Amino acid sequence: MTAILQHAERPIVPAASTSATVATPPRPGGIALVLGTGPEIIKLAPIIRELGDMARVVRTGRRFPQGISEVFFAEHGLTDPRSRLDLGADARAGRIALALERLDQLFAADRPDVVLVRGATDTALAGALAAHSNGIPLVHVEAGLRCHDLDLPEEHNRVLVDRVSDVLCASTQGNVGNLRAEGLDGRDIRLTGDTTVEAVHHRLMPERARLNLLRKWGLETDGYVLATLDRSENVDDEEALFAIMSHLAEVADAGYPVVLPAPPRTRAAAIRAGVLTARMGVRVVNPLWHSEFLALARHAALLVSDSGAVQEEATVLKRPILVVRRSTERPEVLREFGALVGPRDDIAGVALSWLADGEDRRAGLADLPCPFGDGHSSERIADAVRHLALVAAR
Template identity: 50%
Template sequence: MPTPPLPQRSVAIVLGTRPELVKLAHLVRLLGPAAHLVHTGQHYDADLSGRFLTELGLPEPTLLEGVGGKPRAVQISAALTQLDALFAAEPPLAVVVQGDTNASLAGALAANSRGIPLVHVEAGLRSHDRAMPEEHNRIVIDQLADVLCAATEDNRDLLRAEGVPSGRVAVTGNTVVEAVQEHLPAAEERAALLAAHGVTADRYVLATVHRPENTDDPAALRAILSELAALAADLPVLFAVHPRTKARLEAAGLGHLLAVLTPLPPLGYGEFLALARHAAVLVSDSGGVQEETTVLGRPLVVVRRSTERPEAMDSGFAELVAPGRAIGRAVRRRLAEGEAGLRRLTAAPSPFGDGLASQRIVALLGAMASGQQPGRLSVAA
């Protein structure tokens, strides 16, 4: 699919977190000069976001101010005010947002208030858990969007059940597939990374925890770390410590539970993929990891009360558990499957698409630029 002849800086891509950078990187590169990257600063620091921009080959974004580290309402309102001024001064032909972050909601509201066509990448995800702020964000964005890029047929069906006209929905696949395929290091580099971390392929657990339902509840955080520590008696447990998790650990006085684990600083995307590719099992509460493991062919234990990505469970890659002993039991079940279980997952296709999602979204944007009205767009999935 050729890149459409879009004018320079004609597509505003609004994001605010590192997962959004990962999932939209290939789309930004395909758009080239047409892409105007706008970072709200929801998760921004030179070491992490700056590193991701460089690693993913992305241009320097327009960076908003006064958003990071603020309460949800302040983040949305501060980003919305600045985005409205930006779009008034330099109106784009379209605004693209991804997922369900506060940055995405601010971008959607700003586009809607200025009458600018809105494209929602990864539309139609639903956890049916109203305790999740992200659930509210994604529902509002889907109602505002002119073009909804659903990752799966199930996502499309959920949108139709909510009354979204079918002409506004295109099943594109999930952009995470091409992100993993593009940024997974070569076998030699992966082997070197494993050696540097002192682990052997298929003989360690890789864990990440960062969601508020786990980190803001000291009892839940203690239960998760206790289960990981018990697993470490049998094989190494690499624990990538998110800055949020580190702060909550220190505040709750739980730092001693890291003693038998192997804490890792925040990882670059390629390094994380390399470690995930060869982990015997992953334990995580991340939405993106639920998708990435289906591309990498690895088993995952999801520590959450609900998920908006049931496809990972239905296809056999992941299992949803609550904090506590269920974590250890689920991990040990996966370990007991051994090499046969890993071979089965490696051979299974990802339910999130074929790695052409970004190309399909660019084609949709090109059709919009050529004058085709939102709501009458189509794309071959």
């Protein structure tokens, strides 16, 4: 096995540690959309555009270096938010507590009409609890997702956020069923679909640009594997990470180059685990802009990932995916598009089997409907938000 440690065109810029500060808040009222992670920005961007002047974006997390934040938001058609909660805490409990404190202060001083959060991140939990403590109506996007693994902190987060939400925007009928099974059928549950569909359509490069990008990377259509690893059960467990990377190297040795965009945390863990050595044939690269990642994903023979967002994107791009996890909150992906493989399972064996019949497998996916909606989710969610704001104003 030969290893290649490469850098993408844009360098990784380490996040700076700063004390918590609150920027000058925007005008009173409106819809406060609380976000912090890259996936939250990507998924909420269609809703923010749909809400227009009603939207008030509140960003939590560490401060981006000057210029990087503006570029990232601009990529998704947004302006960098004026409300920022720059959190320097490293421990999860500290981050949640600090975000909750700062959001509580912000909402008390500058009360929005409605708060909207997405998913199961610590940011979503802090935003939901801050809204609840201030008596502000709350909308939860991606409500009802369940992996039924209570060892995962995000499973606790999503259950808690659903419990304190006034409007529950569910992506699929299965999500609606989960909410009803938990006794939440008396709430305003709406089947909206997921904004991933819109985000992919908005950011996917034209075919000619995608093929130019592949040539630049030295890749051939349907001739490589694109992988991502970020979840703690894979990245923070050295044995699991070594096993996964070894299997990916086997796939690369079999003639399918493996490209692995790695954020700083994943790269650091790989170095600690000793997997970035001269015997690992995986191209570990710096994180890509979303449009670049989608371009590579669209023409990959196979995706290998532990990301929920990538699972959804695979169904829009019609690519097969191996989900490197014990469980998934998106079982819809497994019905046609993917399969679960644990970090210590025979990932290489499954991947090479799927690659062997890859042409037929990809052809079978081409005409399947995306299980996460029709590309109009942001319109439905924005309508629900506006209705809740009108009710709250009475």
